Amino acid sequence: MPKFTKTTSKKAGLPPGSIVPITDGKAAAARITVIDYDATSFEERSAQSAEECLPYKGRPSVTWINVDGIQDVTVMEGFGEHFGLHPLVLEDIVDSAQRPKMEDLGDYIFVVLKMLSLDAATGSVKSEQVALIVGADYVLSFQEVPGDVFDPIRERLRSSKGRIRDRGADYLAYALLDAIVDNYFSILEYFGEEMEGVEVGLVSAPTPEMLQTIYVLKRELLFLRKSIWPLRELVNGLLRTESPLIHERTMMYLRDIYDNAIQVMDTVETFREMLGGMRDTYISSVSNRMNEVMKVLTIIATIFIPITFIAGIYGMNFQHMPELSQPWGYFAALGVMGVIGLIMVIYFSRKGWL
Amino acid sequence: MPKFTKTTSKKAGLPPGSIVPITDGKAAAARITVIDYDATSFEERSAQSAEECLPYKGRPSVTWINVDGIQDVTVMEGFGEHFGLHPLVLEDIVDSAQRPKMEDLGDYIFVVLKMLSLDAATGSVKSEQVALIVGADYVLSFQEVPGDVFDPIRERLRSSKGRIRDRGADYLAYALLDAIVDNYFSILEYFGEEMEGVEVGLVSAPTPEMLQTIYVLKRELLFLRKSIWPLRELVNGLLRTESPLIHERTMMYLRDIYDNAIQVMDTVETFREMLGGMRDTYISSVSNRMNEVMKVLTIIATIFIPITFIAGIYGMNFQHMPELSQPWGYFAALGVMGVIGLIMVIYFSRKGWL
Amino acid sequence: MPKFTKTTSKKAGLPPGSIVPITDGKAAAARITVIDYDATSFEERSAQSAEECLPYKGRPSVTWINVDGIQDVTVMEGFGEHFGLHPLVLEDIVDSAQRPKMEDLGDYIFVVLKMLSLDAATGSVKSEQVALIVGADYVLSFQEVPGDVFDPIRERLRSSKGRIRDRGADYLAYALLDAIVDNYFSILEYFGEEMEGVEVGLVSAPTPEMLQTIYVLKRELLFLRKSIWPLRELVNGLLRTESPLIHERTMMYLRDIYDNAIQVMDTVETFREMLGGMRDTYISSVSNRMNEVMKVLTIIATIFIPITFIAGIYGMNFQHMPELSQPWGYFAALGVMGVIGLIMVIYFSRKGWL
């Protein structure tokens, strides 16, 4: 179960720009990896602090510095200082409850969004915040914990596959965003498969567990939507920005992300409506079965009540009950009961109640 | 049952512009047909590759190249190369999970949308992606599988019916779009007929199957809407484009498509609301019948319970029960039972419960 | 019951501008009436074809040509030819499933909308399409079947009442539109009266028929809304057009129609919400009554069950049942039953279940 809110209140009362990491990541030292490349050269190494990364900043090659572990205040303050990050930007980076957004700060563009992954064990969606600082020839990426969806990009950089090594920092940033958004589709596929499974079950034999699954999926989608909805605005901001940091030829690629973001939203909305439909199907299906059971049982009871009454009458101990002494009395009583039962069965089936 | 999501995840991690066909079409060789015409001449042939089509590109006549089978990577790459298609455009063409959209790329306009058809057997809507590349004097159309709604247009081209042979590539593109959108009305008509059928049944005798049909129709409409909704934006994009590829006199025709797209959307929304109303009608109808059954049965039970109790009293074996030895006892007991039953019937009908 | 969709599919595959009448009107010859007037003169006659009307077109006087019967292809093609109507406009005129809209084609303004009337017998709304062609000094009006709401306008023209004879073709078009929109209020009044009737009944004694009426009204309103909703956009189009065909002093009158259109929409929406409220009232009212019935009946049953059990005990035939031989046994048993019954009644009424 995703927590409903992150504890952001511990920030209350602090001056703006205070670096108070709000994350589920454990308090370990940050892991910094540096990848520096251009069309011909490629270097990959790890670093201990922002200072170590500083030399790469001036070079004409593109540098991608990835930081895992935003709770390491010392490292974060180092990046703030050496890369000239605005205090509010730094505050946003370390606050993993941040709403996805982009901001153009002149020297760099700040992008923050959610990287989603599936917890294979519980089937729930895990959300990790990724912040990007896109400069003229460098990209900083900040993550809460190690592990991300960027490995194929690292592979393409190493093997110089595609056009990524020929392009600038903006294209790298695009590639990172694209990897994150593409991954949303995997999440939706998982949801789609879950829903198909439930739907098949609903037709054959609805169980309360299915309803539970429907509610869980619905809530997961609600969280998903909250993460994805601002994405459209974010990419739109990148498309409309007049920052020289983003080249004209990258725009077409950003438009592609925009299309994908809209498609993700569309699918989320469709899924939500379908889950609503499934819930209705479940409820009316269960109610149908219940009605059927109750109706048949009630009818059985109703048929026996009047004939049991007749048996009760001849079970009375009055001394003067003429029928009792007749030899045909017992059989007549049985006959009357049979006739009454038959009449009721006929009446009920005529009414369409059987 | 339409699949909930197409497996787009196999693309995750690949560089943008990778040609990974995502389609339900079988992996067969693509079928290419070329139609080249102007007001006076007409030629129709088939081709094996994009190279074969290349000579038609330079001619002043209009060329329509139709490709069935986007999963044929070799052919698709050929078109990408020889017709100068942007890698992202090519990627979108072969990804049949694409959201309908249009893009103006200067040399050509890229349009992708859904062609719908009814699966006569199951009554479900089949959706096939159609991509159009509209150039100065050629139109490329890419489909997933053979079979489309364009035969009347081919016929008009062959027989030079209407004004189609006198106009340019933009008019041909319009004609193709128009054929696709016109076909949506057939789908809606089918839905309308299904709904009329259900509605008639709901009034006479509602069955759970009708509710099932309502839910299925509702879900089909949901998918339909997802395919159709972006259409409006698409046509609007064509109307507002300042591309010289679309002539002024074609605008009026595009406006007509726009009107049709809005009307399709309106009808889909109305159908959705009507299905909601039908569902309500079904539920309250079933609940009405159920209530009536339960009420009558419960009343029968309630009437017999007190008089059965009286029979029980005189069935007790106490030695000293004065009434038992009276000659009138039995008849008095029957009378009392009758009176009590009568009083209850009168009371219940006064209360309006019968 | 209004049909859900008109059969527009028979047009599929035809070239645009094909004149394929889609109407419920019978295939009879069209009836053409011509009214020609200015401040001083007035002429009214009938005609057989568009050619006959042609001489009126050039005159400085205003000419109103009304055509009943759009299924008469010959006549319609005549008007298309002689009044220079665009093929798509002509196609729209004869397609009675057209969405209300206006188009400014330079030489004339094309307006198409729905004229509604009540079928007195069934209480359902009948919808007839009216198309107007507003030229410099003429107005063409096309209707599906004879019979319309324009008689008061004809009367005003004949008797020169109001300012209609002093104004141009645009004012005539306004008068026609105004007559159609004013008539919507009559429809809404009818709905309002129906709803008042149902509401009064809901308070006194709800019946399933009332629920049925509510659903029927709701669906009728849905159709009404579909016809009226685009009206606002239509009139707005007329208000914003810069066509010299509409004079400045007519604008104030069009604004009045705009206000009316909004008021009609408001009322439709309010009615829809009120019908929703009535449905809720009905359901909770029925459920209340049902609950009350079931509760009382169940309580009666529950009171008798334990005391019937006691009677059952003393109906057992064991040889050694000490109570049976006591002279006070019978009365004690009756007393115990009475006490138990009383306790239960008291308990139930304390619990507030009675």
Next chain:
Amino acid sequence: MPKFTKTTSKKAGLPPGSIVPITDGKAAAARITVIDYDATSFEERSAQSAEECLPYKGRPSVTWINVDGIQDVTVMEGFGEHFGLHPLVLEDIVDSAQRPKMEDLGDYIFVVLKMLSLDAATGSVKSEQVALIVGADYVLSFQEVPGDVFDPIRERLRSSKGRIRDRGADYLAYALLDAIVDNYFSILEYFGEEMEGVEVGLVSAPTPEMLQTIYVLKRELLFLRKSIWPLRELVNGLLRTESPLIHERTMMYLRDIYDNAIQVMDTVETFREMLGGMRDTYISSVSNRMNEVMKVLTIIATIFIPITFIAGIYGMNFQHMPELSQPWGYFAALGVMGVIGLIMVIYFSRKGWL
């Protein structure tokens, strides 16, 4: 119960600008009162016709002419003629079913809106239409019936309290609008108190009457909303008008009305949502109680059914029933019944059904 629609159909077919009063006000002679003031002078009198008021029009002082009784056609036509009112404006003034709106006609600004009041007896909202004509140095106000919310303004004018006597006609118009909008808050307060009353009751003991009240309040709010919603647009129109009739320094006051109008709307929407919540509370509360009753009663019945069956067995008259002749038979039977009853009670309470 407010009538659903006013009978506006009697206007159908009349030329635009026809003065056909549509009002619930009785057909009596109009009552005209004239207040003429500037910073130093003040005159208050009544008049019989528009002609009598005419002399005040030219004076530099501000004149407020109030007319009660729009059904007096003669008087209304007099105002139309002598104050140069456009026929459509006059038609709107006498049609009390008018939607609130403002129109700038150059010489004067026309404002029409609803003045609401509570019918103390029935607790329903009465709506009266007020039309204002704001000229350079005069304000005409037209009401349906005598009695309004303007008395405090008259008092302030007489006693020269506040700044009203120092300002022009636009400030007077503002004061009138402000009085009307302020009064909406009283209506909402009444609704709020009703709702608090119901809510307290819902917690302690829900009754069907409360549900009825909820529905009535909901419907009243629906009507309220229909009257208030267009107000925002109306005041916005006044704020954006460039008419010299409204002075810059009055704008701040109009903005205040705008804020109030939004606040009224907010409260109406919040109330609507709260009533929805109350309805849900009522329904689940009733359903809870019902379930509890049914469960307990059903359980009682279920416990007695098997033990009554045992009594039935030993009530059978077979000659050979070994248990019957045992001296311990009766007590054993009672014991068995007791044990069975106990087991069922334990089972049910273990299951949590008791």
Next chain:
Amino acid sequence: MPKFTKTTSKKAGLPPGSIVPITDGKAAAARITVIDYDATSFEERSAQSAEECLPYKGRPSVTWINVDGIQDVTVMEGFGEHFGLHPLVLEDIVDSAQRPKMEDLGDYIFVVLKMLSLDAATGSVKSEQVALIVGADYVLSFQEVPGDVFDPIRERLRSSKGRIRDRGADYLAYALLDAIVDNYFSILEYFGEEMEGVEVGLVSAPTPEMLQTIYVLKRELLFLRKSIWPLRELVNGLLRTESPLIHERTMMYLRDIYDNAIQVMDTVETFREMLGGMRDTYISSVSNRMNEVMKVLTIIATIFIPITFIAGIYGMNFQHMPELSQPWGYFAALGVMGVIGLIMVIYFSRKGWL
């Protein structure tokens, strides 16, 4: 329980700008505190009246004057006079039912919004109105009652922590707004924890109290939303204002508040949807349990009814009942009963009703 509406009607009829405090604060004398600071100096004192504060107004240092107790008319009028507040602004400050908004009045910017706090005892949200007047070098803040969320700011001012002492009045105003908005997150956290508690309970054992809690939370959120929704517009107004009172470098900070406001709204909406989902879960969970109970109980009853009938038959006292005298009669009857019972159990479990 928050009151539904504040009694604003006592203002009705008064001239605009009347100072009629509408607040829940007790009628005590206002408490005025003055903080005057620049980068080097700091002074903190209390005052009795607006006159006492006047000397600080002219100084180059920044002055923050906080007033607790808007019901003190004398003090409020003093501020109105000495700080040149517009009568309508003053009226808005003392009316605690004001909708959050900002207004740029040239000499100063007027901001009014809600400061929320949790009543620890009842768990309900308390709302207090805060009004800010932001001048060139002073900020006035007006509160209803003593006690606020500004203590950390006072501390930062005293200890010169952060950059607050180096900045102007606009930064101080930002800090106050930021403190208020940050506090909203604490409220939401409290709601989130309440909801998690309910959700855990819903899965294990749903109780009517949980439903009650859901409804209460839902209503609290409704009030919260009403307070927060206008905030976005308010901050947007500050961002778009061209007033020289707000420096360019403060804009970035205001944008941060804007982001926070949107995030608060997002969370409120998500919470509302989740509460809706919880309500559905509760209802279907209760209905599930109820159905199960009723089904099992009804089945028990149904099984015993036919076999009790058989016992009834052999309890009849007819003289000629052949079975009665058979030695195997009793056991045969018991056997038949057992078989019938068994058959029904098998039948019911085959049907899946058990």
